[in-house]
Amino acid sequence: MGFLNNLGGIKVSRRVTYAAILVALAMTFSYIEVLIPINIGLPGMKLGLANLIVLIGFYILRPQEVFFISLIRILLMGCLFGNGLSLMYSLSGGIVSYIIMLTLKNIKGFSIVGISIAGGAGHNIGQILAAIWIIQNDKIIYYLPPLMIAGMITGALIGFLAKRILPTISKGSQKILIK
Amino acid sequence: MKKKDIYLVLVLGIAAILMFVFINISHQTAGNNIKITIDGKVYGTYSLQEDQVIEVKEDLGINRVQIKNGKAKMIEADCPDGYCMDQNEISKENETIVCLPHKLVVEVILENRIDNEIDGISK
Numbered sequence: 001m002g003f004l005n006n007l008g009g010i011k012v013s014r015r016v017t018y019a020a021i022l023v024a025l026a027m028t029f030s031y032i033e034v035l036i037p038i039n040i041g042l043p044g045m046k047l048g049l050a051n052l053i054v055l056i057g058f059y060i061l062r063p064q065e066v067f068f069i070s071l072i073r074i075l076l077m078g079c080l081f082g083n084g085l086s087l088m089y090s091l092s093g094g095i096v097s098y099i100i101m102l103t104l105k106n107i108k109g110f111s112i113v114g115i116s117i118a119g120g121a122g123h124n125i126g127q128i129l130a131a132i133w134i135i136q137n138d139k140i141i142y143y144l145p146p147l148m149i150a151g152m153i154t155g156a157l158i159g160f161l162a163k164r165i166l167p168t169i170s171k172g173s174q175k176i177l178i179k
Numbered sequence: 180m181k182k183k184d185i186y187l188v189l190v191l192g193i194a195a196i197l198m199f200v201f202i203n204i205s206h207q208t209a210g211n212n213i214k215i216t217i218d219g220k221v222y223g224t225y226s227l228q229e230d231q232v233i234e235v236k237e238d239l240g241i242n243r244v245q246i247k248n249g250k251a252k253m254i255e256a257d258c259p260d261g262y263c264m265d266q267n268e269i270s271k272e273n274e275t276i277v278c279l280p281h282k283l284v285v286e287v288i289l290e291n292r293i294d295n296e297i298d299g300i301s302k
Contacts, residue, residue: 083259085280104187114184121191135282136219139275145199152191 019065026053026073034081045150048120048158054098055116055162058105060170066102070094088134089127096126112166113159120155121148202273210272210287213251215244218282227251227270227287239281251285253278 029049057066074094078087100122104110124147131140215222227249235242243255250268253276263278269287276285
């Protein structure tokens with residue numbers, strides 16, 4: 001059980017529990033999101049509620065744990081409600097936004113709101129890249145500017161939300177979860 | 180919001196606006212044909228001058244593209260999301276309608292037929 005010990009010994013079950021709760025919450029958020037569609041004629045545009053979980057995760061769990069929370073959420077939602085193609089878009093968007101948010105988190109000077117804005121834009125960049133690759137036509141890049149702006153707006157909303165709830169969550173979790 | 184957040188928003192925002200302006204400049208001239216591609220392969224080229232309905236039948240599904248008064252529009256598609264039918268009519272060069280689930284792209288192109296004929300004769 002060396003792997004589990006490396007994760008933090010006796011605290012490992014708590015970490016696993018936290019990660020599981022976050023996966024469940026992220027899935028719930030993804031599901032709720034389907035019920036509140038924002039249709040402004042932009043395919044691929046959504047609120048990105050699940051990103052709230054990834055953001056919070058960055059502040060209470062380790063980066064690799066956050067990565068797996070995001071990955072498991074995307075894979076499970078893809079299997080349950082999506083298809084192969086929608087999974088590709090989510091995966092690509094999720095990975096690009098994860099990399100961008102982790103990078104900004106490690107650079108000092110960005111707040112959770114800024115990280116979320118970059119993550120939102122990154123998610124849509126990732127999706128466009130996936131779309132270019134899937135449909136084999138780079139003309140689709142024309143959708144990038146409006147999608148990037150949309151991603152930044154929804155990213156800002158999610159970021160402000162995260163900023164409000166993070167103090168409450170980290171108060172409850174600081175005794176269990178070490179960085 | 181910290182100072183760096185503001186810079187980040189400005190940089191991303193300006194990048195998006197520049198791209199948007201650049202793309203709009205490339206959408207100024209009226210095109211004369213539409214090119215339909217599926218999965219990167221050309222399915223067919225159709226004149227915008229003739230009113231017609233093009234039925235694109237492929238393994239992934241059916242799309243119907245309507246050309247009317249020099250403008251092309253997706254009027255029917257059996258894709259799950261139907262976003263392609265929400266997209267605006269296209270008539271300017273480089274404008275596109277995309278149906279992601281069917282990997283289908285309709286784009287307006289400008290082909291100069293006279294030039295082509297001259298080329299043909301000179302060869």
